[in-house]
Every structure is written in C-alpha cells, then in structure tokens.
Amino acid sequence: MGGYYLLAGIIFLVSMFVSNRLKSKFKKYSKIQLKNGMSGKEIAEKMLADNGIYDVEVVSVRGQLTDHYNPATKTVNLSESVYAQRNAAAAAVAAHECGHAVQHAQAYSWLTLRSQIVPAVGFSSKMSNFVIMGGLILMYFGNDGLGSLLFLAGIGLFAMTTIFTFVTLPVEFDASNRALAWLESSHMVTQEEHAGAKDALKWAARTYVVAALGSLATLLYFVSMFMGGRD
DSSP states (O other): OHHHHHHHHHHHHHHHHHHHHHHHHHHHHTTSBOTTOOOHHHHHHHHHHHTTOOSOEEEEESSSSOOEEETTTTEEEEEHHHHSOOBHHHHHHHHHHHHHHHHHHTTOHHHHHHHHHHHHHHHHHHHHHHHHHHHHHHHHTTOHHHHHHHHHHHHHHHHHHHHHHHHHHHHHHHHHHHHHHHHHHTTOSOHHHHHHHHHHHHHHHHHHHHHHHHHHHHHHHHHHHHHHHHO
8 A cells, every 4th residue: 555655646746747847838838929920719710721620619718728629519619828819838729629629520539439438437437436435335344245346346437537548648649749730831830839839738748648647556556455355
C-alpha cells in the first residue's frame, strides 16, 4: 500500500506541474498577437470551411480552458478567452477543437470508439467507487463471497473509465496534429506563432497522458487489493 501512495503522490505532483505549466504556456502565447489579426472564432470557421464542413457552428462558452467539440450538437465550443482573442494560444485551441470536428466528419475510428463508450463511462465513473466501497464493507463484516463479487464488479466499472482515458489519447494527439498541419499549410500563422501553438498543444496533451497514467495506477491498486484479499 505504501508503494501505491508513493506512486499516487508522484502522479499528483506531476499533474500539478503539468497543469501549472499549461496555464503559464497559454498565458505566454496569449501575448503573441497574430499577424493576420483573426480571432479564435474566425480561425475555427476558416478551418471548418477549408475542410468542407458547413454544418458545425462555432459558439462561445464561459470559463477558462473549457473549450471542446460536441459531436451531438455539432458545435465547436470556445471559451471566452479563445473565441474573441487574436493570439497564438487562441489559434492553437480553436484549430485543435476544429480538429475534432474534422475527425467526426471523416469518421475517425478512435473518436467513433470514444463516442460509443461515453454512456457506459458516464455510468461507470459515477458508480465504481460506490460499488468498490460496498464490496470492501461487506468483506470487512465477514461476507467475503458477496463482498468479493461486488468489489470485482467495481473494479470492472473503474476499468471502463481507465480504458476511456487511454482511448482519449490518440483522439487528442491526432486533433492537435491536424490543427498544426492546417495552421502551417494554410499559412494562417507565422513561424513564431506556429511554434507557440505547437508548444501550447504539447503541454495540453500531456495533461491527458498524466490523467491516463493516474487512472491506470489506481486500477492496478484496486486489482492488487482484490488479489491480496483472496490470498
């Protein structure tokens, strides 16, 4: 157990470092104003049009780093700091979210898979901890049979959320690659602006990697607890 807490502590510290680094990068590249003078909204609309996508709307949402693409409503949702701003960070985020729209239009396999398992993951993420806790309580009070089954079911539910975090990785990396390739090929940004966009998206991607590793570490811990309880 001590080993798990050490690993969890390391992952937590890495997560905090990456998160703070991401915020500082976006703050830095928010100061690099685009030579073309286009806003995040205009960048997004241009990328969608260049990819023949005309049924996706670009909208503004509240919050910071709340940007996302919603395949159900076909909307590219840009935070207020991205939607109206005209800098390298805004261009990077806007193009990245449009990368997801392009994935959707082209039926990118990893995005399709992620969308298909979203309902199951939503249920699993809400119930896994309760089911695991219920199993542990039953085992504590001597009902090892039912408790073990419940604990195992909880591990299965948590495994679904872990799988989701790893399925998300190729989706996010591919969206960033599409964004950067388009920004360069369409000559939307200068070399300096492109370098800033690339660096910002690199750190954004690392948050997903840390989340996946953290989820995997927790899953392995639960599995070790279950196997230990069977000895």
